[in-house]
Amino acid sequence: MLIKKRSDIKSSEITDRSTYLNRRKFLIDAAGSLVGIAAGISVPRLLDPARDAHAGVKLNGVRKSPLSTDETPNSLKDITTYNNFYEFGTDKYSPAKYAKSLVTRPWTVAVEGEIKHPKVYDIDELIKISPLEERIYRLRCVEGWSMVIPWVGFPLNALINQAQPTSKARYIEFKTLFDPKQMPGQYRGVLEWSYTEGLRMDEAMHPLTILAVGLYGEVLPNQNGAPIRLVVPWKYGFKSIKSIVRIRFVEKQPLTAWMKATPHEYGFYSNVNPEVDHPRWSQARERRIGEFSKRKTLLFNGYADQVAQLYQGMDLKTYF
């Protein structure tokens, strides 16, 4: 049989990752203390200096959210092995293989532009500005597949409120790290680096819009956009920019990486819409990863009740 059936094993029944990691931590600590005794220093941190921030480490105090869907999430394996992250190669299996080269600590995010309180945040400080929440969201890729992903993060509006935008701030521009040594895909000019995305201020303030730092209750794996990424569940996946280093409040609509690459195919809004086809393929249906037959794509990816009012009076075919 060629086609995977939906697994009967629930994600909750698979060996808890923290159990597995505890074993790993025990082994590292044990090895470390042995070497440490010999060398007279504490070695575990030398062996694994950024361990606290590694993918798979449990995040504490994560709250549930009423904004989560009750659909069954995809497996951690599917979510972490099938990724579009061109900074690590254009093949969907490449990010899982090559994203190890990304160093996520230390990491800073510059928050700047038309705001009263510009600041360069250390990542560990940034993730504490608001309590972490689990947000189980649908993700719809512009290529016609979708997943359900249990993100951990906090609303972007918490950061915006701290930054206090001026009256000139109408959009936000986001940028991914540019460092080809860590992100070898950037040696090739597939897109104009660094990857750039943008949101209108009301989209950015919307409670569904989050900055994600985790997945399945654990620190975000590199291939999913560590240490911090945007998640805007009613837009195509490429809007949810990964590994953010700069958040800039601006007056004019930012020019995003995909708009620069093919302006007639990728617009600024890129809201999920079954009625507005990609010039080269239909967006009417999608394949949910793990399912055999395709399902109908929903307007605004099923979040129309919450977000449709943002676009009232706009022709969604013009503002695609």
Add this chain to the structure above:
Amino acid sequence: MIKGLLFLASLGPLAWLALNGYAENLGANPIEVITRTTGTWTLVFLLITLSITPLRKFSGWHWLIRLRRMFGLFAFFYACLHFTTYIWLDQFFDLGDIARDIPKRPFITLGFLSFVLLVPLALTSSSAMIRRLGKGWQQLHRLVYVIAIGGVVHFMWLVKADQRQPLIYGTVLTLLLGYRLLARWYAKRRLGFVSGGTPVPFRGMTEL
């Protein structure tokens, strides 16, 4: 002997898909892997088929011609699998949707047309048909040039941004077709000088 081994090797991609599919080892999106793999190997076999004539010319190994039909039929075989994947696994035999999809999506239109054009070539590949169609057979089978161009452009039009792979196929195809154009031009020029003599067609002209 060589032909038998190459026949088995040509089944390799299908075996790879079957084994990994059975082992649930085709990743998060198996249908995409199946579509990509069968499409890729259709192109590979088309290019192999087209490279037989230049290889013969340069190496003098005329026995290579005996492999050409087999490779051509393998191109058709993988194209059939690719097309079946589309109508079955991608569209679930929703004929209405397929009928709307084919003219609306340029890359699907092109892929579909190329596939349709392959069918008469496969049907007329037997020795009996070659004899029966005579000169017309060669005319008909020149369609393979159009099909190969269609196949490569079909690939280019489906890619989002990274054109590296389609360009590799495009480059090889350009070389293979460029060789034929050059050979043709050269032959014409030579014929031009042989005044009064019976025109002897250059081999490259009459062969695919």
